[in-house]
Structure formats: structure tokens, C-alpha cells
Amino acid sequence: REYEPVLDRVMSVDECMAAVEQSGAPIVSIAGGEPTLHPQIQDIVHGIIAKKRFVYLCTNGLLMERVMQSIPPSKYLCFVVHLDGMEEAHDRSVYRKGVFKIATKAIKAALDQGYRVTTNTTVFNGVDEKDLIEMFTMVTKMGVEGAMVSPGYHFETIPNQDLFISRQNARKVFRSLLTPSRGIRFYNNPLYLDFLRGAREYQCTAWSNPTYTVMGWREPCYLLGDRHTQDIDDLYSDELWDRFGVGNDPRCAHCLMHCGFESASIFVALGNPKEAYRLVKAGAVQNSGVGAS
Numbered sequence: 001r002e003y004e005p006v007l008d009r010v011m012s013v014d015e016c017m018a019a020v021e022q023s024g025a026p027i028v029s030i031a032g033g034e035p036t037l038h039p040q041i042q043d044i045v046h047g048i049i050a051k052k053r054f055v056y057l058c059t060n061g062l063l064m065e066r067v068m069q070s071i072p073p074s075k076y077l078c079f080v081v082h083l084d085g086m087e088e089a090h091d092r093s094v095y096r097k098g099v100f101k102i103a104t105k106a107i108k109a110a111l112d113q114g115y116r117v118t119t120n121t122t123v124f125n126g127v128d129e130k131d132l133i134e135m136f137t138m139v140t141k142m143g144v145e146g147a148m149v150s151p152g153y154h155f156e157t158i159p160n161q162d163l164f165i166s167r168q169n170a171r172k173v174f175r176s177l178l179t180p181s182r183g184i185r186f187y188n189n190p191l192y193l194d195f196l197r198g199a200r201e202y203q204c205t206a207w208s209n210p211t212y213t214v215m216g217w218r219e220p221c222y223l224l225g226d227r228h229t230q231d232i233d234d235l236y237s238d239e240l241w242d243r244f245g246v247g248n249d250p251r252c253a254h255c256l257m258h259c260g261f262e263s264a265s266i267f268v269a270l271g272n273p274k275e276a277y278r279l280v281k282a283g284a285v286q287n288s289g290v291g292a293s
Contacts, residue, residue, distance in 0.1 A: 002225055009214040013043045019212035020048055022232045029056040029080070031211075031222075036063040042070040049076045056080050058120065060094065061103030068110060078116040080148065081107055083139065085121075085131045104142075111143050118187045120148040125165040129176050136177070136184040146187025149177070149196075150258045153223045167254045171198035188258060190278050191265035196256060202264035204245040204252065209259045210235050220244050222259045224251060 020028055028048050035041055036059050048055045058080045059067075071077065084093040087100040110117050119139050121132065136147050151170040165173070174196040178186070186193060194200045206221035216228035220240055234240070245260075246252050255261075269275035 003213070003215070006214050010038065011214055013040050013047060016044045017047050020051065020053060023210050023212070025053065025210075027054045027056065029058060031058045032060075034060055034063070036067045041067060045071050045077060049074055052076065054078070056118075058082065060099065061106040062099065064103075064106035065109055068113065068115065073114040073116070075116070078118055078145070079107075079110055080118050080120050083119045083121055083135060085128065086135050086138070089128060089131050090135075104138075107139070107142060107144065117144045118146050118148055119144055120150075122150060122152045123165065123170065123173060123177075124152045125169065127165075127173060129173060132177060133182060133184070136186075137182070140183070140185045144185070146185045148187045148258070149174075150188075151196075151256045153255055153257050165254075167256060170254075170256055171196065174198075188262060189265060191269055191275060192258060192262040195261055195265060200265075202261050202268060204255065204260035205264040205267060206244075206260035207235055207241060208263040208267075223255065223257060224249075 030041075030044065035057060038044065041057075045055055045057060053076065055077050057067075057077065059082070061081045064079060064081070081103055082094075083100070083103060084090050090100040090103075091097050107117055107119070121135070123132070136149075139147055151165050151174075174193075175198070178193050178197055188196075191200065195202055204221075206223075209222060210232055211218040211222040213228065216230045217232050217235055218225045219227050219229050219235060221244070224244070229235070243249060244252055246255070269278070
């Protein structure tokens with residue numbers, strides 16, 4: 001809603017490349033909206049790959065097979081396909097029938113052609129846990145690298161506030177979903193998954209995931225857009241982050257999002273050899289939440 005006045009604006013390839021350079025991030029997530037609608041998405045992806053940065057291209061899957069025709073497989077590219085459940089639940093969540101079938105068909109086609117693929121799932125209040133477990137099991141068997149998972153953020157401007165799950169209830173759900181014996185392959189690092197279960201606590205480090213939009217760098221983070229700045233250094237101010245995070249700003253009270261806490265788990269682990277070993281063993285250093293979107 002906050003971007004309604006600028007919905008007609010499209011970031012140029014040069015603007016995207018400049019943002020990548022300014023961030024210095026080894027990992028770049030191209031989020032949406034729907035990035036595959038960008039008329040030069042292939043040039044943006046090729047440009048980032050040429051810099052040997054990892055690209056996570058988020059998509060609903062509808063145009064994914066078309067994009068694959070102009071972007072070949074690369075170890076630096078990973079499609080991140082949005083799935084919020086099995087067919088009935090997912091189509092209901094996106095308000096359109098048939099999306100699940102198109103998305104899963106695209107996932108299979110991408111895997112068959114050698115692309116890296118993960119899925120991304122947002123957990124909301126009242127979610128059908130059995131349905132999600134079935135979906136996670138399905139994509140694991142399909143051969144995706146893993147399923148990313150995170151609770152939905154409590155956006156104050158959304159009319160249906162019943163959608164959002166409290167921190168306490170989210171952790172009850174995740175303790176069920178993340179049971180290791182299920183054999184589901186999750187993409188998030190194991191320390192962040194512990195955090196979702198409530199087994200450990202971290203303070204938000206969302207400054208490690210700066211977000212660039214048509215209006216500039218979003219401040220303070222991906223979720224909160226109090227203002228935009230053209231100077232990325234504004235996002236790294238100690239004074240700024242003293243005002244945000246759980247216990248500092250009420251809007252942060254129920255946040256468990258990976259954009260703020262997955263990187264926190266990595267920073268803490270770097271000072272703890274045992275936890276660092278868990279990350280390396282799980283491949284979480286390459287898959288880390290330290291990047292830009």
C-alpha cells in the first residue's frame with residue numbers, strides 16, 4: 001500500500017546493479033511483487049551472477065518456465081517458489097485457482113533441467129499443520145534443496161488482523177512442524193529453526209539484510225518502511241537500531257522473521273565453535289541470511 005504512488009515505476013538494470021554494489025552483499029534476494037514480470041529480469045540476474053554473487057529469485061511460479069528460457073542454470077542462481085500449502089490451501093491463499101499446479105509443474109521442470117530450487121512458506125494464524133507437513137514432505141521428495149519457512153509479519157495496515165500469529169502461538173506451531181523425525185528438508189539454518197521452536201533467543205540484526213526499492217533503501221528494514229534513504233550507511237547507525245527490535249518498538253514485538261533473526265543466529269554462532277560447526281555441517285554458511293533484497 002505504501003508504494004501505490006510509485007507502482008508505475010520500474011527499476012532499471014543499472015539501478016539494480018548499483019544497489020548490489022553499494023550493499024556489498026554476497027547474496028542478493030530479488031523479492032516482489034513478482035520479479036519475473038520485470039521486462040529485463042534476465043539482464044538483472046545475469047549481471048548479478050557475473051559478479052559471482054548468489055541470486056535468490058523469488059517467484060509465485062506462474063512465469064518461471066518462461067524465465068528459464070532466457071536464464072540458464074547456474075550454481076549462483078536459485079529459484080525460490082512461494083507455496084503456502086497443498087493445492088486447495090495454496091490457491092485459497094493467493095486468491096486464484098490453478099496456481100499450485102502451475103508452480104509445482106515449474107518446480108519439477110526446473111529440477112529436471114538442473115536449476116537450484118527452494119520453496120518459501122509463510123505461516124499464518126489458524127494454519128492447517130497437517131496440510132503444511134504434506135506439502136513440505138512433497139517438495140522434499142521432489143528434490144528441492146530445502147523449504148524456507150517463517151511466520152507472517154504483523155503488518156498494521158492489513159485489514160484482516162486475524163491472519164497474524166503471535167510469537168507464542170507461532171512457536172507452538174513450529175515445534176510441531178519442525179519435528180526432525182518427519183524427514184523434511186528445511187533450508188533455514190538449524191539455529192534459526194531452534195529459534196522458531198523457542199529453544200533459543202536472539203536480538204534482531206535486520207541491518208544485515210538491507211532492502212532497496214524504487215524509492216531507495218528502506219529504513220529501518222524489509223518489514224518496516226518508516227522512510228527511504230539514498231545512503232545505505234544510514235541503515236547501519238547504532239542510534240537507529242537502538243530504537244528497533246523486540247522490547248524497543250511495539251511493531252517488533254511478535255516478529256520472528258528470517259530477514260532479522262536468521263542472520264543473528266549466524267553472527268552469534270561465529271563466536272561459538274560448536275554452533276559454528278552445526279552451521280557448516282548444515283550448509284548454512286552458503287545459505288546464510290546475510291545479504292540484500
